Amino acid sequence: MKEPERGKEILYLTRQEVIDIGLTKKDILELVRAALTEHGNKRCEMPAKIGIHPLRDTLMHAMPAWVPARHACGIKWAECFPDNYEKYGLPQTSGLMVLNSPETGWPICILDAIWVTAKRTPAVTALACESLARKDTAVVGIAGAGVQGREHVLVLPEVLPKLKKIKLxxxxxxxxRKLIADLQPEVSSVELVEVRGFEELVRGSLVxxxxxxxxxxxxxQIRDEWVEPGAFLAPVDFDSLWEWATFSRADKFLVDSLDEMKYFMTVGYLPHGLPPLHAEIGEVVAGLKPGRERDDELIIDMNIGMGVEDVVVGREIYRRAVERGAGTILPL
Ligand SMILES: NC(=O)c1ccc[n+]([C@@H]2O[C@H](COP(=O)([O-])OP(=O)(O)OC[C@H]3O[C@@H](n4cnc5c(N)ncnc54)[C@H](O)[C@@H]3O)[C@@H](O)[C@H]2O)c1
Structure with missing residues (x-):
C-alpha cells in the first residue's frame, strides 16, 4: 500500500506501469459498462470536450468527467495527429490523464492514457455489439490495422459468440500482415484475413x-451498396469513410455523446451533420432504449470517446496501483 500524501504528493504511473496493473479484457468491459450505464442514466458530469487544433485534421482535447458511483473524477488531455506514423514513426493517438480526489479536489495521480484509450474504445464497440449487432454475426470487417484495429480484434470475439472470421x-x-502474424495465435478461434480493399471488407460483414x-x-470510400442488410457499423473515426447515403438511411443511428458531436460540428467536422438520433449508446447499455429489434435493421453507432470511460478505468488503475505500491510518488 503506497498512497500519495493528501495535498503534498501525486502518484505517477508510466505506460508500462499502467499495463502491468493487468486489467483484463473482462475487467475493462465491466468498467466501461459501468461508465456507460452512469452516462445513460445521466448520473455523471461530463461537459463536451474543448480543444485546440494546431494542424489540419489534428486535435488536442480536454476531457473532464465526474462519475460519482465510481468515485472517479479527473481529466484526460488527448491528442490525435494522423500523420505521426509517416512523419515521426509515432502513434497518432496520445494522452495523459490527471485523476483528482473528489473530496479535496487535489490531483492524486498522473498516468499515461494511451493504454486506457486503446482499450476502452473497443470495449465501447464491444458493448454496443451486444445490443446492436446481429447475434449470428460470423464475419466482421475492420478498416485500419493500427492500435484500434488491433484492440478491436482482441475484444470482439468476447461478445460475438458465432464469430468465425475478421477481415482486415x-x-x-x-x-x-503484422497484425495478423502477431494476433492470430491470441484469437485462435477466429480466422484473421487480409483483404485488398473496402469492397471486399464490407461485403459479407455483419459488423x-x-x-x-x-x-x-x-x-x-465505402459505397453504400456494399453495406449488408442488417449490418452494424461502428466507426470510431467519424464519418471519414462513409457515404452520407449510408448514414441517412440507418434504421437506428447512435452516438456516444450528442454534446460531443455538437462540439465537433462547431469546429467544422461532420459537414453533413447527423441523421436523427435513436439514442446515446449509454442509454442502450443501461437498458433505457431498445437495441436491435429486427435482423434487417441497419444500425450505426458512431463514438468519439468519452471522459467518463477514461476516469472510471483510470480510477480502478489508481486503486490497484496504490494497493500494490506501483508507480512513483512525486512531490507536488
Ligand atoms: N472514438 C474513440 O473513442 C477513439 C479513440 C481512439 C482513437 N480513435 C480514432 O481511431 C482512429 C485510429 O486510431 P489509432 O490510434 O488506431 O491510429 P493508428 O495510427 O494506430 O492506426 C490507424 C491505421 O489506419 C490506417 N489508415 C489510415 N487511413 C486509412 C485509409 N484511408 N484506408 C485504410 N487504412 C487507413 C493507417 O495506415 C493505420 O494503420 C483515429 O481516427 C483515431 O482518432 C477514436
Whole structure:
C-alpha cells in the first residue's frame, strides 16, 4: 500500500506501469459498462470536450468527467495527429490523464492514457455489439490495422459468440500482415484475413468497424451498396469513410455523446451533420432504449470517446496501483 500524501504528493504511473496493473479484457468491459450505464442514466458530469487544433485534421482535447458511483473524477488531455506514423514513426493517438480526489479536489495521480484509450474504445464497440449487432454475426470487417484495429480484434470475439472470421484492410498491407502474424495465435478461434480493399471488407460483414483517421472533410470510400442488410457499423473515426447515403438511411443511428458531436460540428467536422438520433449508446447499455429489434435493421453507432470511460478505468488503475505500491510518488 503506497498512497500519495493528501495535498503534498501525486502518484505517477508510466505506460508500462499502467499495463502491468493487468486489467483484463473482462475487467475493462465491466468498467466501461459501468461508465456507460452512469452516462445513460445521466448520473455523471461530463461537459463536451474543448480543444485546440494546431494542424489540419489534428486535435488536442480536454476531457473532464465526474462519475460519482465510481468515485472517479479527473481529466484526460488527448491528442490525435494522423500523420505521426509517416512523419515521426509515432502513434497518432496520445494522452495523459490527471485523476483528482473528489473530496479535496487535489490531483492524486498522473498516468499515461494511451493504454486506457486503446482499450476502452473497443470495449465501447464491444458493448454496443451486444445490443446492436446481429447475434449470428460470423464475419466482421475492420478498416485500419493500427492500435484500434488491433484492440478491436482482441475484444470482439468476447461478445460475438458465432464469430468465425475478421477481415482486415489497411492502406499499408504490411501493417495488416503484422497484425495478423502477431494476433492470430491470441484469437485462435477466429480466422484473421487480409483483404485488398473496402469492397471486399464490407461485403459479407455483419459488423464493420472503421478506425483509420478522423477527417474534417470525409473521404467516403465505402459505397453504400456494399453495406449488408442488417449490418452494424461502428466507426470510431467519424464519418471519414462513409457515404452520407449510408448514414441517412440507418434504421437506428447512435452516438456516444450528442454534446460531443455538437462540439465537433462547431469546429467544422461532420459537414453533413447527423441523421436523427435513436439514442446515446449509454442509454442502450443501461437498458433505457431498445437495441436491435429486427435482423434487417441497419444500425450505426458512431463514438468519439468519452471522459467518463477514461476516469472510471483510470480510477480502478489508481486503486490497484496504490494497493500494490506501483508507480512513483512525486512531490507536488
Ligand atoms: N472514438 C474513440 O473513442 C477513439 C479513440 C481512439 C482513437 N480513435 C480514432 O481511431 C482512429 C485510429 O486510431 P489509432 O490510434 O488506431 O491510429 P493508428 O495510427 O494506430 O492506426 C490507424 C491505421 O489506419 C490506417 N489508415 C489510415 N487511413 C486509412 C485509409 N484511408 N484506408 C485504410 N487504412 C487507413 C493507417 O495506415 C493505420 O494503420 C483515429 O481516427 C483515431 O482518432 C477514436
Amino acid at each position: 484492410y489497411d492502406k499499408f498491407p504490411e501493417v495488416t 464493420v468497424v472503421t478506425g483509420t483517421a478522423i477527417l474534417m472533410t470525409p473521404d467516403p
